[in-house]
Amino acid sequence: MALKLIVDTDPGIDDAMAIFYAIAAPEIDLLGLTTVFGNVTTPKATRNALYLLEQAGIEIPVAEGMHRPRMLPPFPPSSAVHGGEGLGALDVPTSQRQALVESAPEYLVRMARAHKGKLLLCPIGPLTNVAAAMDLDPSFCGNLKGMVVMGGSLRAGGNITSAAEANFYHDPHAADYVLRYGCNITLVGLDVTNRVICPRSFFAGLACESRKIGGLLRDMADYYIDFYETVGKFAGCGMHDPSALVACIAPELFTTEPHALRVTCHGDRSGEMIIEESSTAQPVNVCTDVQAEAVKQNFFNNVAKLS
Numbered sequence: 001m002a003l004k005l006i007v008d009t010d011p012g013i014d015d016a017m018a019i020f021y022a023i024a025a026p027e028i029d030l031l032g033l034t035t036v037f038g039n040v041t042t043p044k045a046t047r048n049a050l051y052l053l054e055q056a057g058i059e060i061p062v063a064e065g066m067h068r069p070r071m072l073p074p075f076p077p078s079s080a081v082h083g084g085e086g087l088g089a090l091d092v093p094t095s096q097r098q099a100l101v102e103s104a105p106e107y108l109v110r111m112a113r114a115h116k117g118k119l120l121l122c123p124i125g126p127l128t129n130v131a132a133a134m135d136l137d138p139s140f141c142g143n144l145k146g147m148v149v150m151g152g153s154l155r156a157g158g159n160i161t162s163a164a165e166a167n168f169y170h171d172p173h174a175a176d177y178v179l180r181y182g183c184n185i186t187l188v189g190l191d192v193t194n195r196v197i198c199p200r201s202f203f204a205g206l207a208c209e210s211r212k213i214g215g216l217l218r219d220m221a222d223y224y225i226d227f228y229e230t231v232g233k234f235a236g237c238g239m240h241d242p243s244a245l246v247a248c249i250a251p252e253l254f255t256t257e258p259h260a261l262r263v264t265c266h267g268d269r270s271g272e273m274i275i276e277e278s279s280t281a282q283p284v285n286v287c288t289d290v291q292a293e294a295v296k297q298n299f300f301n302n303v304a305k306l307s
Contacts, residue, residue, distance in 0.1 A: 002029035003249060004118050004145075006111060008065070008104070009241075010038030010125030011048040013082050013224045017299070018124055018150075018241035019049070020213055023056045024302040027249040031111060031119070032061040034104035038125040038170050040077045040086035042067045045125075048086050050095035056213060056306060059097070065104030065129035069171040071265075078166065081227050088223030090216075105132035112143035119143075122248055124150040124241040126167050131174035134181065146184035150244035151175060152273040153190040154259070154286050164271025165190050168263055172271045176263035179273075185284045187261075188244040189273070192254060192290035196243050199236035200225055202296065209304035217303070239296065246295050253291045253298070258283035 005028050009015045022030045033053070035045035046064045053060060068074045077086070085092045100107060108129065112119055121144055123130050130147070133140045141147075151167035152175070158164040168175040179185065203221040206214035224237045247254050260279035264272040 002027055003120055004029050004031055004115050005120050005122060005248060006032050006034060006108065007245070008034045008036060008121065008123040008125060008129050009049060010036050010040060010045045011052060012039035012086055012125070012241070013088055013220045014237070014239065014241040015039065015124055016052055016087060016220060017217055017239070018245045019052050020056060020217065020303050020306060021242050021245045021299055023058055024306050025249060030060060032063065032107065034063045034065050034108060034129055036065045036104070036125045036129050037067060037074065038078070038167065039082045044086055046099050047094060048092055050097045050099065051092050054095050054097060055216060061100050061107070063100045063102055063104040063107035066132055069126065070128055070131055070173040070177070072171070072173070075170050081224070083223055088220040090220060104129040105136050108133040109137040109140055112140055116143045118145055120145045120248055121147045122244055123147065124244055126171040127151065127174040127178045128171045130182070131177045134178070141181070141183045144184070146186065147182060148186045148188060148244050148248045149178070150188050150193070150241050152187050154273065154288060156190040156194055158271070159190060161271065163264070163269040165273070168273060169271030172263045172265040175271070176265055179261045179263060179284055180281050183282050186247060186251070186256065187284050187286045188247050188254070189287065192287045193238050193240040193243045195290055196239040196292045196295050197236045198239050198296060202236065202300070206300060206304060210306045213303065213306040239299065242299050243290070243295055246298050247287065250298055253294050254287045255289035256285040257288050259286050260284070261286070
């Protein structure tokens with residue numbers, strides 16, 4: 001039986017990769033998407049999510065989420081990394097489809113109740129919607145099968161500051177709350193995603209196999225890889241968000257360590273993830289090693305099936 005999954009997302013080039021993977025993988029029953037700020041504003045994230053689903057030819061619910069961090073003022077989107085519209089140089093049209101009237105936290109709470117013990121949530125943006133769902137329903141996390149979160153860094157350092165990974169940096173209070181009070185969480189952070197590197201040739205090959213969707217990803221990835229080269233990384237782009245989706249159905253490709261965690265919420269090291277040695281919080285399974293080539297091949301084999 002396919003895994004019931006919702007992706008909480010801020011598309012985002014690597015979010016687009018992750019969404020197409022979730023659509024393509026036969027092991028996944030993608031029930032819906034929820035959107036949040038981060039790589040783009042929340043309204044643009046919603047528009048991009050609807051557009052990507054339309055391109056893939058599927059119709060599932062999209063619920064728009066929170067527009068700003070839990071306590072901090074809003075951050076500017078990551079335009080240098082993902083482009084002004086979020087999908088590289090692509091000019092994204094407004095979809096004819098509409099998001100739900102229901103908010104993302106409300107949708108998440110309802111779906112977790114409806115599929116109690118069977119729904120996996122995969123947040124690949126800031127954790128603001130997840131924290132808000134936990135506020136709405138104290139039993140929310142217990143109703144889930146679990147969460148596979150793209151975020152954080154245990155030992156690899158940050159990618160937006162020297163200390164912080166971008167998703168945690170953009171809402172450290174939400175990240176801290178979810179890691180402290182959530183349950184059955186697997187964290188797919190920079191310790192592994194920095195090792196899953198895709199060169200331009202990877203996307204060129206994907207475009208040969210999947211002309212429409214692979215071609216879209218190739219064009220988006222050109223922009224993404226251009227950014228990586230501006231910061232001195234010439235081997236390709238990190239496969240951050242898609243690695244978390246692969247971990248949902250192929251956890252054997254990842255090595256994990258259990259740690260109670262907290263996230264720094266103030267000062268120069270805001271967004272930094274720290275092991276809380278004396279904490280009584282439920283440990284988080286932190287991915288610390290990865291079979292990188294197998295993850296890339298798993299992604300390629302699935303997305304190549306899309307038309």
